[in-house]
Amino acid sequence: MAYRAKAYASDEVVGSFTKQYSRIFYYAHELLARNPGSTIKVKVEPYDGKTMFQRFYACLKACKDSFVSCRPIIGLDGAFLKGRHHGELLTAVARDANDQILPLAYAIVEVEKKETWTWFLELLIEDLGGSDMCSALIVMSDQQKGLRQAVQDVFPEVAQRFCVRHLYANFRKKFPGKNLKRLMWRAAPTTHPQQWENEMRNMKEVNEDAFRHLIAIPPSWSAYRLFEIKHVSQNGDNFVVDIDKYTCSCRKWSISGILCMHALAVMRFLNLDAEEYLPVWFKMSTYEEMYSSIIYPINGKHLWEVIQCPDVLPPPKRQLSGRPKKKRRLKQWELKKSTTKMSKGGLTKEMYHL
Structure with missing residues (x-):
């Protein structure tokens, strides 16, 4: 009873997922009408004689125009969607001269894998001017599932870099400790091979296994x-x-x-x-x-143009193992010590407030 009441209240406040998915083609048409020159793709698949949602891609005209003036760097990342039907959000962002993030494109896909990343990157490279225009780009990522191989297949000539923060997150699982952390972060910002080799020799003297782990990752300049x-x-x-x-x-x-x-x-x-x-x-x-460039807002759904399109069903709800998690699992560098937690201090084990 409580579950049905909660679902009914959610539909009243947020809206019905089924109704929202059925309007996906109307939404795409309105985006294009308000932002001419944008790229909007809706991919569906047949399901039991009906049409079911599979993927959605959007790259707005203003973002395309702004990218021309950005530094030749693209960041790629993916994130879980917490809604009723789950899915993955794939994003591509650029970087301006002030190190601020400029959104380029995003996609909703069923799961993060090589096939979905390849589909997303093929559309992105077309929006950015084709393979010739993108050959001088640098692609930043964090070694996610299928992403590295997809980048190599779609952008064979671009320089691929990995976020040092995520590299360290994998490194510290095998080699914890502040000393190894300090040595790795001293080697990371080096700008020429001689300095990098010197820092790596220092790490080898401390822990040869950690040295072998990092030496397998080719440095990039x-x-x-x-x-x-x-x-x-x-x-x-x-x-x-x-x-x-x-x-x-x-x-x-x-x-x-x-x-x-x-x-x-x-x-x-x-x-x-x-x-x-x-x-x-x-x-x-x-x-x-x-x-x-300006991203123009869209009208309310009651003002959308009526077009001929099939009603789209939401994707099948995936049943994940275990209890559903409401919060994203934080990485080690995102954890903050509590300022209100009580702890023991001193030899007498007296209680005090931090």
Whole structure:
């Protein structure tokens, strides 16, 4: 009785899932009508003589236009949906010059696997200008199910990177401890092979098994080049700067696009304007152009245009094992110590408030 009452109240407040899925084609049509040039895909499948929802993809025109002014980086991630019919949310985001997140596209799929990631990425690459335009991109991910292989199949020429935070989450399961954590995070931000090799040697001296675990993950930097001999010295270290190629042997300029101190010193010596050597996405005009596009809101459902389309059933409800979890399982770095929990302190085991 209580369950039926709760379901009835939920339908009154949130709406019926069955009715919402039956309007999915109307919703897609309204999105396209309000945002011309967008890409909206609804994938359905036959089920017992009827039509059942399978996948949904959306990439709005404003997001496509804004991506042109973004840095050539795409982040990919997936998340569970907590609704009655579950499913997975796949997302692609870009990064502006101020390190802020710009949504690119999203999809609702039945489950996260190589096939669904491939379907999502094939639509995304078409929206971003095709394989030729995307060959210079860098793809960031966290080694999710099927994602790595899908990226290699769809983006064979792009540079693929993995989030160090997620790499450490897997690393600490086998090799816990603050010392190994410190050594790994010292090796992660290095910008050239010599410095990375030195940090890895330090880890090998502490724990050889941890060293073997990390050495199996190939390090990634920008392509290495030979430089003309125009060098600047600081604290006894020599670095080679090639103004014509926009490179420095410290590699910070090549990786981040932001001028390093060595390049700035050379430009000052040669009386050059440093702003002329900034990438286009760091300029104010580019930043303003990026956010000039508008995502137009849609009308209420009573104002939607009536179109000829089948009624779509919601996907089958998957029965997961165990008690349903309401909250996402937090990672280690997301856990925070309670500020109100009482604990024992001192040799006398006296109680005190933290």
